[in-house]
Amino acid sequence: MQQAGRVGSCDGNRMRPLLILDLDETLIYGSESRLHLDADFLVGPFHVYMRPHLEGFLRDTAEHYDLAIWSSASWGYVHAIADQLLPLVPKWQFVWSRSRCVSRMDPELMEVGFLKDLRKVKRLGRDLARVLIVDDSPQKVSRNYGNAIYIPRFEGDDADDALPPLARFVSSLRSEADFRSIEKRGWRNSQHLR
Ligand SMILES: [Mg+2]
Numbered sequence: 001m002q003q004a005g006r007v008g009s010c011d012g013n014r015m016r017p018l019l020i021l022d023l024d025e026t027l028i029y030g031s032e033s034r035l036h037l038d039a040d041f042l043v044g045p046f047h048v049y050m051r052p053h054l055e056g057f058l059r060d061t062a063e064h065y066d067l068a069i070w071s072s073a074s075w076g077y078v079h080a081i082a083d084q085l086l087p088l089v090p091k092w093q094f095v096w097s098r099s100r101c102v103s104r105m106d107p108e109l110m111e112v113g114f115l116k117d118l119r120k121v122k123r124l125g126r127d128l129a130r131v132l133i134v135d136d137s138p139q140k141v142s143r144n145y146g147n148a149i150y151i152p153r154f155e156g157d158d159a160d161d162a163l164p165p166l167a168r169f170v171s172s173l174r175s176e177a178d179f180r181s182i183e184k185r186g187w188r189n190s191q192h193l194r
Contacts, residue, residue: 017130017174018093019065020121023081024073025136025153027051030081035156043080050085051154057163058088064174068093070133072101072114072140094124101140118144129178132170146180149187162188 021027030046031039039047051057061067067089071078078097086092101114116135122128134149135141141148149170154160169187173179 015127015130016064016066017132017179018068018121018126019061019170020068020070020116020131020133022133022135022137022140023069023071023078025155026134026151027054027085027154028081029154029156030077031156037158041084043077043084046077048081048084049156049158051163052158052160053163053167054085055088057167058085060167061170062089064171065132066093067091068095070094070096070100070116072098072116074098096120106139113139115143116140118147129180132173132179134166134170149184165190 024030028040028051029049030043031049032045032047034047035049037049040050041048058067069078069082069092071081075097079095082092082095098114100116100120102117103112103114105111106113116133118128118131118133121131128144128147131147132149133141133144133147134151136151136153138145138148138150149166151162151166154162165188169184169190172190173182176182
């Protein structure tokens with residue numbers, strides 16, 4: 001529905017904005033053992049639990065955004081989960097896994113970390129001013145923090161309630177010309193509603 005009194009601030013940019021979603025600890029939790037409830041589905045040895053309110057989150061954000069998945073997990077795991085979630089979305093614009101990430105040695109942890117570099121999304125013809133990426137791991141999106149929204153880790157808590165306010169916040173940004181200029185760190189308490 002058109003909102004009264006709101007003149008779109010993205011004239012000249014007709015493409016729907018893009019919302020890129022992480023999987024593990026953001027949309028779902030994959031556990032090698034069963035938690036106190038049955039999993040929503042199984043992927044290989046993993047009991048996969050959907051974050052509470054995930055269906056409504058995907059439905060509401062898909063009204064205004066193209067949706068995509070980008071996880072640093074393996075190709076097979078990521079695609080199996082994307083397929084399970086596909087009935088909840090019109091389509092995934094892309095489903096990317098670890099092979100699309102940039103690997104980098106973390107000198108403090110002395111282990112390889114994986115970064116999601118949005119230049120790869122720009123090569124798809126996307127204007128990064130109109131791209132958001134949601135992740136529970138700030139370091140994974142450290143090259144594009146202006147596009148990032150951080151969400152608390154989900155580890156199977158069936159009382160988790162992070163997704164409804166995130167859907168409202170993301171939806172409220174949809175007409176902004178440049179998401180990178182918006183302060184996003186306080187989204188849980190944001191009044192950024194137009
Ligand atoms: Mg994650």
